[in-house]
Amino acid sequence: MQNRKLSYAIPILFLLLIALTHPADAVVGAIEDGLVAYWSFDKDTVRIAEQAEDIFSGLSAMVKGDPELVPAADCKVGECILFDGVDDNLLVEDSNPPKIDRDWDEITLECWVKINALDDSWNRIISLDDQPTNSKVVTLYYDDDDNRHGFFIKVGNQATQAAQHLIQEDIPLGEWLHLVGTYDGSAVNYYVNGKLAIKHTVAGGKIAKGGLKLCIGDRSDGVNADAIQGYVDEFRIYDRALTAGEVQKNMKATGLDVSPTSNHLSVTWAQIKARRK
Numbered sequence: 509m510q511n512r513k514l515s516y517a518i519p520i521l522f523l524l525l526i527a528l529t530h531p532a533d534a535v536v537g538a539i540e541d542g543l544v545a546y547w548s549f550d551k552d553t554v555r556i557a558e559q560a561e562d563i564f565s566g567l568s569a570m571v572k573g574d575p576e577l578v579p580a581a582d583c584k585v586g587e588c589i590l591f592d593g594v595d596d597n598l599l600v601e602d603s604n605p606p607k608i609d610r611d612w613d614e615i616t617l618e619c620w621v622k623i624n625a626l627d628d629s630w631n632r633i634i635s636l637d638d639q640p641t642n643s644k645v646v647t648l649y650y651d652d653d654d655n656r657h658g659f660f661i662k663v664g665n666q667a668t669q670a671a672q673h674l675i676q677e678d679i680p681l682g683e684w685l686h687l688v689g690t691y692d693g694s695a696v697n698y699y700v701n702g703k704l705a706i707k708h709t710v711a712g713g714k715i716a717k718g719g720l721k722l723c724i725g726d727r728s729d730g731v732n733a734d735a736i737q738g739y740v741d742e743f744r745i746y747d748r749a750l751t752a753g754e755v756q757k758n759m760k761a762t763g764l765d766v767s768p769t770s771n772h773l774s775v776t777w778a779q780i781k782a783r784r785k
């Protein structure tokens with residue numbers, strides 16, 4: 509009898525300990541293994557006429573056009589960015605040594621997005637590409653004209669076949685979607701709201717460095733051809749393919765386990781200012 513009481517007591521104590529050390533409003537940390545950069549688009553990381561700061565490694569995304577910083581009530585986690593579908597995008601400035609124009613043996617793109625309207629053409633929510641060469645493309649995109657959305661890969665003269673390898677319907681409008689694309693050098697997985705929606709193979713191997721740029725809300729060469737009309741929040745990029753379990757875990761993430769301190773951010777802004785002198 510004594511032993512049985514003890515066997516209940518230990519798990520209860522354990523749960524109590526978890527409850528005490530994890531208050532309900534604590535940040536749910538995104539996976540950091542393989543994380544390269546993370547744009548929360550929260551207000552303390554954005555200067556909307558200038559740039560949006562990556563809270564993990566200090567890259568900055570240069571603001572093109574006039575996107576809006578949107579109040580948290582209309583976003584997924586904290587504030588987010590609204591693109592007008594005309595000329596708004598965020599182009600990521602690489603670092604030295606490079607974090608973007610480098611070899612990618614594997615990659616994951618992850619974000620929350622809410623599309624407001626379609627425009628009868630291709631549009632890129634996130635794009636790592638080497639425009640205008642166009643020999644390497646990694647993009648979460650949708651295509652109103654052909655009624656598709658998915659994760660498109662072009663590398664090593666291999667490419668996603670859009671008519672077979674993507675979801676053959678328009679991206680849903682007016683609702684927040686958690687989208688993740690993973691590529692491990694061969695397998696391409698596309699997750700919608702934490703579930704594997706479709707998968708295919710592009711046996712192109714690594715995405716090799718050389719001209720790679722990262723753009724949020726359009727393709728990287730700034731011609732506005734693929735500009736999206738809608739909201740983007742919580743964009744993360746990894747240098748490995750997240751697993752299905754990790755995708756589900758990240759869907760619940762609200763930040764990093766160790767939140768960036770004001771000190772960290774001020775250091776980052778100071779570095780940016782120094783670089784611009």
Ligand SMILES: [Ca+2]
Nearest residue numbers: 573574592595
């Ligand atoms: Ca605009």
Ligand SMILES: [Ca+2]
Nearest residue numbers: 548585586587
């Ligand atoms: Ca946010």
Ligand SMILES: [Ca+2]
Nearest residue numbers: 652653655678
């Ligand atoms: Ca359509």
Ligand SMILES: [Ca+2]
Nearest residue numbers: 629630733734
């Ligand atoms: Ca377009």
